Amino acid sequence: MAEIEIRNLGIDYRKPNSDEVFAAVDDISLSIAAGEFVSIVGSSGCGKSTLLLSVAGLVKIARGTITIGGRPVSGPGPDRAVVFQDASLLPWRTVLGNVRFGLEMQRWTGGDLTERAMSMIKLVGLARFADYHPHQLSGGMRQRVNIARALAVDPQVLLMDEPFGALDAQTREIMGGELLRIWEGDKKTALFVTHDIDEAIFLSDKVVVMGRNPGHIKEVIAIDLPRPRTQEILDTPQFTEYRRRLRAHLAADMAGMHFMEEAA
Amino acid sequence: MAMVATSARDTGKSRAARNWRPDRSTVISMLSVAVFFILWQLAPEMGWVNGRFTSQPTQVLVAAIDVILNDDFFYHARISLAEFSLGFALALVVSIPLGVLLGTSRTARHLIDPPLMALYVAPTLVLLPILVVSLGIGMASKVAIVFLNALFPIVVNTIAGMSEADPQLIRAARSFGASKLDVFVRILLPGSLPSILTGIRLAVGRGVMGVVVGELFVSQAGIGYQLNTYGSAMRIDRLLVYALVVSVFGYLLTVSVRALENRVSTWRPE
Amino acid sequence: MITDVFMRRQALILGTMSFIIIGVLWQLVVDFGIVNPFFISTPSAVWQELLVQLQDGSLLVNTAATLYSFALALGLAVVVGIGLGVLAGWFRDAEAALEPFIWFKYSAPTVAFYPLFVAWLGYGTPTIVAIAFLFALTPIYANTLSGIKNVDRDLKRVATSFGARPHDIFFRIALPGAVPVIVAGLRLGVGRALTGVVVAELFGANAGLGYSIAYYAQMLQTSRMMVPIVTVILLGVILTQALSYIEKRTEAWRVVHDN
Numbered sequence: 001m002a003e004i005e006i007r008n009l010g011i012d013y014r015k016p017n018s019d020e021v022f023a024a025v026d027d028i029s030l031s032i033a034a035g036e037f038v039s040i041v042g043s044s045g046c047g048k049s050t051l052l053l054s055v056a057g058l059v060k061i062a063r064g065t066i067t068i069g070g071r072p073v074s075g076p077g078p079d080r081a082v083v084f085q086d087a088s089l090l091p092w093r094t095v096l097g098n099v100r101f102g103l104e105m106q107r108w109t110g111g112d113l114t115e116r117a118m119s120m121i122k123l124v125g126l127a128r129f130a131d132y133h134p135h136q137l138s139g140g141m142r143q144r145v146n147i148a149r150a151l152a153v154d155p156q157v158l159l160m161d162e163p164f165g166a167l168d169a170q171t172r173e174i175m176g177g178e179l180l181r182i183w184e185g186d187k188k189t190a191l192f193v194t195h196d197i198d199e200a201i202f203l204s205d206k207v208v209v210m211g212r213n214p215g216h217i218k219e220v221i222a223i224d225l226p227r228p229r230t231q232e233i234l235d236t237p238q239f240t241e242y243r244r245r246l247r248a249h250l251a252a253d254m255a256g257m258h259f260m261e262e263a264a
Numbered sequence: 265m266a267m268v269a270t271s272a273r274d275t276g277k278s279r280a281a282r283n284w285r286p287d288r289s290t291v292i293s294m295l296s297v298a299v300f301f302i303l304w305q306l307a308p309e310m311g312w313v314n315g316r317f318t319s320q321p322t323q324v325l326v327a328a329i330d331v332i333l334n335d336d337f338f339y340h341a342r343i344s345l346a347e348f349s350l351g352f353a354l355a356l357v358v359s360i361p362l363g364v365l366l367g368t369s370r371t372a373r374h375l376i377d378p379p380l381m382a383l384y385v386a387p388t389l390v391l392l393p394i395l396v397v398s399l400g401i402g403m404a405s406k407v408a409i410v411f412l413n414a415l416f417p418i419v420v421n422t423i424a425g426m427s428e429a430d431p432q433l434i435r436a437a438r439s440f441g442a443s444k445l446d447v448f449v450r451i452l453l454p455g456s457l458p459s460i461l462t463g464i465r466l467a468v469g470r471g472v473m474g475v476v477v478g479e480l481f482v483s484q485a486g487i488g489y490q491l492n493t494y495g496s497a498m499r500i501d502r503l504l505v506y507a508l509v510v511s512v513f514g515y516l517l518t519v520s521v522r523a524l525e526n527r528v529s530t531w532r533p534e
Numbered sequence: 535m536i537t538d539v540f541m542r543r544q545a546l547i548l549g550t551m552s553f554i555i556i557g558v559l560w561q562l563v564v565d566f567g568i569v570n571p572f573f574i575s576t577p578s579a580v581w582q583e584l585l586v587q588l589q590d591g592s593l594l595v596n597t598a599a600t601l602y603s604f605a606l607a608l609g610l611a612v613v614v615g616i617g618l619g620v621l622a623g624w625f626r627d628a629e630a631a632l633e634p635f636i637w638f639k640y641s642a643p644t645v646a647f648y649p650l651f652v653a654w655l656g657y658g659t660p661t662i663v664a665i666a667f668l669f670a671l672t673p674i675y676a677n678t679l680s681g682i683k684n685v686d687r688d689l690k691r692v693a694t695s696f697g698a699r700p701h702d703i704f705f706r707i708a709l710p711g712a713v714p715v716i717v718a719g720l721r722l723g724v725g726r727a728l729t730g731v732v733v734a735e736l737f738g739a740n741a742g743l744g745y746s747i748a749y750y751a752q753m754l755q756t757s758r759m760m761v762p763i764v765t766v767i768l769l770g771v772i773l774t775q776a777l778s779y780i781e782k783r784t785e786a787w788r789v790v791h792d793n
Contacts, residue, residue: 056695082695088688092710092787105696135786153696289630296631317654374548379556386770387729390763392736393751398573473643477733480648495649507646515641
């Protein structure tokens, strides 16, 4: 049975200071099985983050339905946790306090909060930094805290909105490997938004390609590469073939954009 | 993606504005003012407060007409206005060049910064009694206190504006062969204009305050003198008329400078 | 780093020098007969007077009286300013209801209402505290309002995603997030409260630094008058510096974004 079932989803947004309503995404249908790692790629403005946030229950659904484990999504819930693009840590709390934050908000009853938070901090490799404040950490470390905070509440579904978007290329690669290592541990259902094609292929079982105006799904590509994966996989012919296919998609989308700008 | 975060409340507001219905906040603001005036009017009549101490909106209105018609209002207003204008003009003439000098010379800034900051953060108005002893109880001491009180915000903000100038922009200009004068006239001055105007706006409030404090302390004429007179005569209605006149004057001047500020700030980078 | 230390030392040396230069110039213009000492006194005469006023305890008494009114006024302004600021920052309707009055307060010179307070409360501490309270209120209120109102959107969204309720967002995100801005408002408020106290004391009091300044001014005793004047300026600098120090420490609470 599908863990996440999205049916004919449409999300509208109103232009600021105007009555005009646009569809951010329209007629999206997607099934994600339990334990599957799915990435969404697409050029900016294709609504990939909107799609993710709607699964998180943070965006109003205009048309269609989203169900998780059979229950319709009507708002945020303890079955899901979001890793945001910006680490968005509370600057006045330590690493430990920040990882505890999600547990506190959910009124976690599964045992001692500090113990639970500490084990997650160890998992992301920050045990030595538990007492540090966010401004004392690097961007990569802040994202680790961001991930630990989401994992701490033990969600069934992990939603990640370009979590490595602000990191440099090298840190990004390391974080991708780390994320896979952690994910292999208990294989939570994961939805991952990125604009980095290699990252998407490397992490995922399935890559969803989205297009613009309004945001829609162009293709869902199954990534048939063996797990556990290491960086070596990036140089295999299969990987290169996936990369070529995805690039062709995005390039077509870019060309379309230029055409539209000229027409406008 | 930011548009997704637009809250329902924001969109609701803009829609209301479109249909020319006053939005909720405006209605509440107007109601709140209305309630204040009604309470003020009713309180003495219901015996909640002693009307001798609070007056009433209607009384103040009558007093306003009375003051303008038969109270030498224009004589006193002219004196205060003259004190303010002279002091403020003097402050402008001195503070902007001083700020430019301090903003462009590091040595000068280090030398003058500590006493300047001390006078900026400390209550400049304590110098008033010295001024009165030196310059007498007439207009001169008020001009001086307006000058002193208005001076420091402009100096400090001019310095800030000068040092805010983008070094990359200056380097780019120099690479095109701009002289120091060119850099000053074409980059530093326009770049610091918004900041200078901010200083002037703050100085307006402090200047108006200077006049009032100066005249309240000791004077023979002026709005502050009238405030004192009606205060000790317990003519609250007239007292309020004069206090409101000063407030409106300060408000109008501040708003004008702010309008100017917004105009020159439009091309200022975020 | 090295140039930084050097610059800071240079600033310190030049800054100290500037005060010495001011003192020497002050003494010289009088000694050379350029300015009549009756008007501005001299540093040496002021020093003599300082010792006298320290010895007879009058400086201490007046400073204590001023600080007492200052503390009362600031305390009131903190309670009312932060209270109303939080209310207006969190509830849009409260902001709308308060806005016209704050608007008026911004443009009206509070001192113009001094005679009104005298009529209500008489000369003395209550009037002084009332004026200083009104002086300090505006920046504290305005900063609290903007601190609470501009609660960080990203943090709010994170909290919402974990199922936070409105009171969670208020106490755990909005309030701590507003602290640096509120402290900045306090720094402004401290300076203004002191100004308010001293100005009101100038007009009418029976103790306090402002009273002492006005008293010696009436006696035309410039040297004696200079002692409380210098004390007030020093107090202003010390109090503002103290708040600036606290402000720097709360800077770490400001939200940083990676992109």
